[in-house]
Amino acid sequence: MEAIAQSLEQWLGGPVDWKQIILIGLTPVFLAAFAVEWFVMARRGRLRQFSPKQIFTNLNLGGAYQVFELIGHALVFMAAMHWVYDHRIADVPLNLWTAPLLFLLVEFCYYWFHRTSHRVRWFWCAHVVHHSGEEMNLTTAMRQSMLYSLTGYWLFFTPLMLIGISPEWTLALYALNLAYQYFVHTEAVDKLPAWVEYVFVTPSHHRAHHGRNPQYIDKNYGGVLILFDRLFGTFEPEVEKVDYGIVRQVRSTNILTLNLHEFIDMMRDVMRPGPLWLRLKHLWAPPEWARPDHKKP
Template sequence: MPEVILQAWQAIETLGVEKVFLLLMGPVFVVFMAVEARHLQRRRAQTYSVEQVGTNTLLAVSHSVADGIAWLLVIGLFYALFEVRLFEIPATGWSLILLLVLQDFFYYWFHRASHRIRWMWASHVTHHSSETMNLATALRQSLTYPISGMWLFWLPLAWIGFKPELVILAVAISLAYQFFVHTESVKKMPAWFEAVFNTPSHHRVHHARNPQYIDRNYAGVLIIWDKLFGTFVPETERCDYGIVRQIHTRNPFVMMFHEWRDMFADVRRPGPLWLRVKHLWAPPEWQRPDDVQPQ
């Protein structure tokens, strides 16, 4: 029993790294949203509303609670992999930079999978359902991310040799950076910055439903992954935000669960079992052969 209590306490301390960091960043996020709202108001391009910010904040809080519970449940796997780690990596400034780069690499693949595997898209679609783009959009998250398996993509970092608490901190730093790319108020950053880092321009493309922009620019912090793996597209025309099948709702529960409902409805439809269950891992736009209408 003492060992169980010790492990539970260790897990809570580990989770505290992320929560304290995001708690400290909270006032910064609020200030930047207020500044942006004032800026947009002066330009008569206001995309903020009390209802929008309130809904997105509710989604962010529910996501944070679910995320914390998930970490408590899976943190043991991270420590188990850390016990059989491949390398002994000392905690230094350089190793933290290496961790941030590697975490960003795995984030790219998590993000790409979240668009190409419907089970994961069922969670991620909540974030993309916003039809406006401002800093408050970054708060629009789903509490179902743990179910869709987001945490699986960070497991290799513990196996490589990074302490679980530092892995969680790296994830928190990445999410904090990404808050600031959800805006139309910043048009372009300096060319050298645009070439290396994810920027508001790059991320506006990612949130757009224009045909040439769909499933592009998956970057978290570094845009170089998109350029290396062929998913980069520059912003060339005005972005139309939202998802292909807009849901036009203010109900946070519909935002979080509509794609899960639709996905399982497709699975329940009559047909061969292997085609029915393929809806779980096929891309969101995939259709069964008998659903495709002849031209």
């Protein structure tokens, strides 16, 4: 992999974003898996969650996400990650012995990034795109925001670089984490054996995560493992039928509207007259927070 990385760096003229390289490379696998899912659900007579308009929107959002991630990588965040890595306290190799621990550390960072993306409005402005879908199929995993680099998702993984894991390896491990997550966005798989449900994020866990049912909101943040949710009290099993979407649902298939609506709403809240500290609190308060003199519609 080092030789491939060096060749790509020479060709691209800079560090490689392995997250995007791996995810783009896996796109045929993802699309093939979706075709299998559609076939299975068609045989079961359960195609209600497969509207062509929503699937097309998901694919468009995924494409826009890929383009903007590559732009963000080239202009800003890879240089920032390497700056952090230059101040590392050690050098940690990736090998057969260290890989499981490093993958666990990436999962830990992802858990807190994901949890923050639900509880801090600045980060929710990007993540809301993923949750605005009202259908659940594998293409829902492609429903991503082009604002992730702008809002700073990569900041949550900089501790790994400080302890000596290179940005390239960090992003490669993160890509594997995201690749796993693609396959839990489905209704084709019911609950799995109890030990699997206890340890890993499963389709059942992730369906609940996408629910706007009160008991499911802000639950099940894990990417690959559900253990941190159990440890930190954010686990919720799927019991009641899941109602997918967000509380303040956006009825649009326009990818610009879907990407920008929450960001625009947040800035409108910030610009409303009032004490400066309350205006700025809209940036870090939970998405549902409102000033004492104002309630969200």
